[in-house]
Amino acid sequence: MNHFRLWALFASLACTMNGTALAAGDKDAILQRGAHVATEVCNACHSLKYLKYSDFLKLGFTKQQVDVMRGDRNMGDPLIAQMAPGDALTAFGIVPPDLSLMAKAREGGVGYIDSMITGFYTAANGNTDNHVFPGIKMPDILGISQADPASRKALLVKAKDVSTFLGWAADPMAEARENLGYAVMAYVFVLTVLLYLLKRKIWGRLEWSTPGLH
Amino acid sequence: MKKMIAWIDARFPLTHFIKHELTDYPTPRNLSYWWGFGFLAGFVLVIQLVTGIFLAMHYKADSNLAFDSVQHIMRDVNYGWLIRYLHSTGASAFFAVIYIHMARTLYYGSYRRPRELLWWTGQGLLLLMMATAFMGYLLPWGQMSYWGATVITNLFSATPIIGDQIVIWLRGGFAVDDPTLTRFFSMHYLFPFLISAAAVIHLIALHTVRSSNPSGLNFADKDNIPFHPYFTIKDLFGLGVFMLVYFGIVFFDPELVIDVTNNIPANPMQTPADIVPEWYFLPFYAILRAVPDLIGGVVAMALSVLIFAALPYLDRSRISGGAIYRPVYRTMFYVFIVDIFVLGYVGAHPPESDLKVVGEVATAIYFSTFLLLPFLSRWEEGYLLKIGLPVEVMEMTQKEIEEAR
Amino acid sequence: MTKKNTETTDPARRDFLGTFTMAVAGGGVAAACVPFVSSMNPSSDVLERATVEIDLSGIPMGQEKTFPWQGKPVFVVHRTSAEIAEMGASPGGKEPVPDSQRVQKPEWLVVIGVCTHLGCVPNKTAQGWLCPCHGSVYDNSGRIISGPAPQNLHLPPYHFVSNDKILIGKSS
Ligand code: HEM
Ligand code: FES
Numbered sequence: 001m002n003h004f005r006l007w008a009l010f011a012s013l014a015c016t017m018n019g020t021a022l023a024a025g026d027k028d029a030i031l032q033r034g035a036h037v038a039t040e041v042c043n044a045c046h047s048l049k050y051l052k053y054s055d056f057l058k059l060g061f062t063k064q065q066v067d068v069m070r071g072d073r074n075m076g077d078p079l080i081a082q083m084a085p086g087d088a089l090t091a092f093g094i095v096p097p098d099l100s101l102m103a104k105a106r107e108g109g110v111g112y113i114d115s116m117i118t119g120f121y122t123a124a125n126g127n128t129d130n131h132v133f134p135g136i137k138m139p140d141i142l143g144i145s146q147a148d149p150a151s152r153k154a155l156l157v158k159a160k161d162v163s164t165f166l167g168w169a170a171d172p173m174a175e176a177r178e179n180l181g182y183a184v185m186a187y188v189f190v191l192t193v194l195l196y197l198l199k200r201k202i203w204g205r206l207e208w209s210t211p212g213l214h
Numbered sequence: 215m216k217k218m219i220a221w222i223d224a225r226f227p228l229t230h231f232i233k234h235e236l237t238d239y240p241t242p243r244n245l246s247y248w249w250g251f252g253f254l255a256g257f258v259l260v261i262q263l264v265t266g267i268f269l270a271m272h273y274k275a276d277s278n279l280a281f282d283s284v285q286h287i288m289r290d291v292n293y294g295w296l297i298r299y300l301h302s303t304g305a306s307a308f309f310a311v312i313y314i315h316m317a318r319t320l321y322y323g324s325y326r327r328p329r330e331l332l333w334w335t336g337q338g339l340l341l342l343m344m345a346t347a348f349m350g351y352l353l354p355w356g357q358m359s360y361w362g363a364t365v366i367t368n369l370f371s372a373t374p375i376i377g378d379q380i381v382i383w384l385r386g387g388f389a390v391d392d393p394t395l396t397r398f399f400s401m402h403y404l405f406p407f408l409i410s411a412a413a414v415i416h417l418i419a420l421h422t423v424r425s426s427n428p429s430g431l432n433f434a435d436k437d438n439i440p441f442h443p444y445f446t447i448k449d450l451f452g453l454g455v456f457m458l459v460y461f462g463i464v465f466f467d468p469e470l471v472i473d474v475t476n477n478i479p480a481n482p483m484q485t486p487a488d489i490v491p492e493w494y495f496l497p498f499y500a501i502l503r504a505v506p507d508l509i510g511g512v513v514a515m516a517l518s519v520l521i522f523a524a525l526p527y528l529d530r531s532r533i534s535g536g537a538i539y540r541p542v543y544r545t546m547f548y549v550f551i552v553d554i555f556v557l558g559y560v561g562a563h564p565p566e567s568d569l570k571v572v573g574e575v576a577t578a579i580y581f582s583t584f585l586l587l588p589f590l591s592r593w594e595e596g597y598l599l600k601i602g603l604p605v606e607v608m609e610m611t612q613k614e615i616e617e618a619r
Numbered sequence: 620m621t622k623k624n625t626e627t628t629d630p631a632r633r634d635f636l637g638t639f640t641m642a643v644a645g646g647g648v649a650a651a652c653v654p655f656v657s658s659m660n661p662s663s664d665v666l667e668r669a670t671v672e673i674d675l676s677g678i679p680m681g682q683e684k685t686f687p688w689q690g691k692p693v694f695v696v697h698r699t700s701a702e703i704a705e706m707g708a709s710p711g712g713k714e715p716v717p718d719s720q721r722v723q724k725p726e727w728l729v730v731i732g733v734c735t736h737l738g739c740v741p742n743k744t745a746q747g748w749l750c751p752c753h754g755s756v757y758d759n760s761g762r763i764i765s766g767p768a769p770q771n772l773h774l775p776p777y778h779f780v781s782n783d784k785i786l787i788g789k790s791s
Binding site for chain 2: 050101104105106107109170172173176177178180181184185188189191195196198199202203206
Binding site for chain 2: 653655657658659662664
C-alpha cells in the first residue's frame with residue numbers, strides 16, 4: 001500500500017491551483033508519444049491486453065492514425081503481443097508480463113517503470129544489468145546503457161513518455177474519476193454545512209436544564 | 215395521505231412503530247458524536263449491499279475470468295470503476311467505523327449489565343463481517359486474494375485429527391481453485407443479508423435496554439429526548455463528515471486500500487514476496503505470528519477475537535460510567551488501544567528479529583489486559599469507594615458498598 | 620424533556636432550512652442513482668461490437684446464411700433472378716411495401732431474423748420463412764404474408780463497403 005499517494009494528491013491539487021500542472025494539450029502530446037513507443041517497442045514482446053485499439057481514440061489520435069497502428073487487427077481487438085508467447089519463452093525463458101495494468105501492479109507505479117527501463121548499465125564484466133531489477137531477463141530495449149550523453153537525454157524523455165502512457169493505460173478512468181470527484185466533494189461539503197446548521201437549529205430548541213451534563 | 219396511513223395502521227403497526235422506535239424513542243440527550251458510528255455502520259452496509267449487487271451483475275466467478283471481469287468493470291462498464299471503488303473502499307470504511315464503534319463501547323463500558331446480549335450480537339456481527347470481507351477479497355482473484363485465501367483456509371489444518379479434511383472441504387479441492395472461488399462468491403453474496411438480519415436483532419436488543427451514555431448514569435425520563443429529530447439530524451451531520459473522508463478516498467486515492475500485489479493475477483505457482491492481509495486483519499495476524507506454533511498461533515488468534523465476549527464478566531467493577539470515573543480502567547483502555555496499533559504495525563511488516571520480540575510483547579499485553587481486568591477492576595472499585603464517590607455512580611446496594619470498602 | 624418556549628424559535632426559518640436541506644439531500648440521492656442505472660446499459664465493449672463486417676462472396680446464389688449482429692441473427696439471402704422477379708411483382712401481404720424498398724441490391728436481401736410477433740427465429744423455406752412458434756409466414760422479401768406477426772421482418776442498417784462486403788450496424 002502506498003500511503004503517500006493521498007498527500008501527493010493534495011500537493012498536485014495545490015499545483016493545479018497554481019497553474020503549474022501540465023496543460024491538457026501537453027498531456028495528450030506526451031501520452032500520444034508514449035503510445036507510439038508502447039505499440040512500436042514494448043508491444044513487440046509484451047501484451048497490453050486490457051487496451052483495445054479503439055482506446056487510442058480517447059488520446060486524441062485520429063481514426064486514420066489508429067488504423068495504421070492496428071494493421072489488420074480490428075478496432076475492438078486487445079493489444080496482444082506481436083511475439084507469440086511460446087517464442088518469448090524460448091527467447092527469454094519467461095513470458096513477458098502484460099503491461100496494461102503494470103503501473104498499478106508495482107510499488108511506485110509509473111516512477112518504478114520509468115527508473116526500471118532507464119536503469120540498464122554495462123557491468124564490469126561487460127554484461128548488461130539493471131540497477132532497479134538486477135538479473136532482469138528483458139534486454140535494454142531503449143539502448144540506454146550504450147547511449148552517449150546527448151542521445152541519453154532523448155532516451156530519458158522517451159522513457160518518461162512511455163511510462164506516463166502506461167500510467168494512463170492502467171487507469172484510463174482517472175481523469176473522469178477526479179472530475180466527478182470534485183463535483184461530489186463540493187456537493188457533500190455544502191450538504192454537510194446545511195446539516196450542521198439544521199442540527200444547531202433543532203438542538204437550539206432544547207434547554208440544558210440538567211446541571212452536570214454537557 | 216392521512217386516510218392511507220389509517221388504512222395501513224389498521225393492518226400493520228406503522229405509526230406505532232415509527233413512534234415507538236423513532237419519534238418517541240427516548241434517547242439520552244448527552245450522547246456525543248461517538249454514538250453516531252452505529253448509524254454509519256448501517257449506512258456502509260447499505261452501500262456494500264447496493265454496490266455489491268451491481269458488481270455481481272458484471273463480475274464472473276470463474277478462475278479464468280474473474281480477474282479480467284474486474285478489469286472489464288473498471289474499464290468498460292458505465293461507472294463500473296465507481297461502483298467497484300465504492301465497494302472496495304466501503305469494506306475498509308466498514309471496519310474503520312465498526313472498530314471505532316467498538317472502541318466507544320469499551321471506553322464507556324457500554325458492554326456491561328444490562329447490555330451483555332447487545333454486546334454479543336455485536337460480536338456476532340463482527341465475525342460475520344470478517345468472514346464476508348475475507349471471502350470478498352478472494353473474488354478479484356489477484357495474487358493477494360489467492361495467497362490470503364490459501365493461508366487463512368490453511369489455518370483450519372490446526373484442527374486436531376480432521377484438520378486436513380476440513381481444509382480440503384473448505385476449498386473443494388487440494389488447493390484454492392475454481393471451486394473455492396465459486397463457493398466464496400456464493401457465500402459472499404449471502405452473508406451480507408445475514409449481517410442485515412443480525413443488525414436488526416442488534417437494534418431490537420438496543421431498543422430493549424436503551425442507549426448507554428457518556429455519564430454512565432441511568433437517566434430519568436426528563437433527561438431523555440426523542441431520537442427524532444434530535445439524533446437523526448446529529449447522525450446525518452456525522453454522515454456528511456464521514457462521506458467527505460470516504461468519497462475523498464474513493465475519488466482521489468482509491469488504490470490506497472488495494473494492495474498493488476492484488477493487481478497481479480493469481481498465480482498458484484508463485485507466492486509474492488510479502489503477503490499481508492488487509493489492514494483490518496493486521497493485529498490479529500500479528501498475534502497469529504507471535505506464537506511460534508501452528509496450533510498455538512491459530513488458537514491465540516481465534517481467542518483474540520472471541521475473548522471480547524467475556525468482557526461483561528471480566529469487568530467486575532460496579533462503578534458506572536466506563537472510563538470516565540475509573541482511572542485504572544481508563545489507563546488500561548489507552549494501553550490496549552496503543553497495543554492494537556503496535557500489533558497492526560508488526561502485522562504489516564515481515565517478521566524480523568526485533569519486530570518479532572515487539573510482536574510477542576504486544577501479544578502478551580493484549581491478553582494480559584483481559585486477564586488482569588477482573589482483579590484490577592475490583593481493586594479499583596474498592597479504591598474509588600475509599601476516596602469517596604457520589605452514590606449515584608454506583609450500581610450497588612448500601613450493604614455492598616460497605617463490604618467493598 | 621424540557622423545551623424552550625416556542626416563541627423564542629422562528630418556525631418559518633427552521634422550516635425553510637429544513638426543507639431546503641432535505642431537498643438538497645434528496646437531489647443527492649437521486650443523482651446517486653444515475654451511475655447505478657447507467658451501469659446496466661450496454662458497456663463500451665458491447666457497443667464496440669455494434670457493427671459487423673460480412674463477406675458475401677461465400678454465399679452461393681439461391682442460399683441463405685445467418686450472421687450474429689448485436690446478439691441477433693441477421694439473414695443474408697443471395698436471391699435468384701426468378702425470386703427477384705417474383706418479389707418485384709408481388710405487393711406483399713399485411714404490410715405492403717415494394718420489394719425495391721427492402722433491398723439495396725436486388726440479389727442481396729438482408730433482414731433481421733427475428734419474428735415481429737414474439738421474437739422467435741423463423742426457418743427458411745423455398746417461399747421465404749416460416750416461424751416455428753406461431754406459424755407466421757414471410758416471403759422472399761421478408762414481408763409478412765400470413766400468421767399473427769404484425770410487421771415485415773425488420774431491416775438492419777447496413778451498407779456496401781465493396782462489391783462483396785457489407786457492414787451491418789451503420790447505414791453509411
Ligand atoms: C458486508 C458487506 C460487504 C463487505 C464487507 C464486502 C467486502 C468485499 C471486499 C473486501 C471485496 C474485494 C474488493 C476488491 O479488492 O476489489 C469484495 C468484492 C466483491 N463483492 Fe463484496 N462485500 C460486502 C457485500 C457484498 C454484497 C452484498 C455483494 C453482492 C450482492 C457483494 C459482491 C461483491 C463482488 C461481486 C465482488 C468482486 C468485485 C471486485 O473485486 O471488485 N459484496 N467485497
Ligand atoms: S413468434 Fe413468430 S409467430 Fe409468434
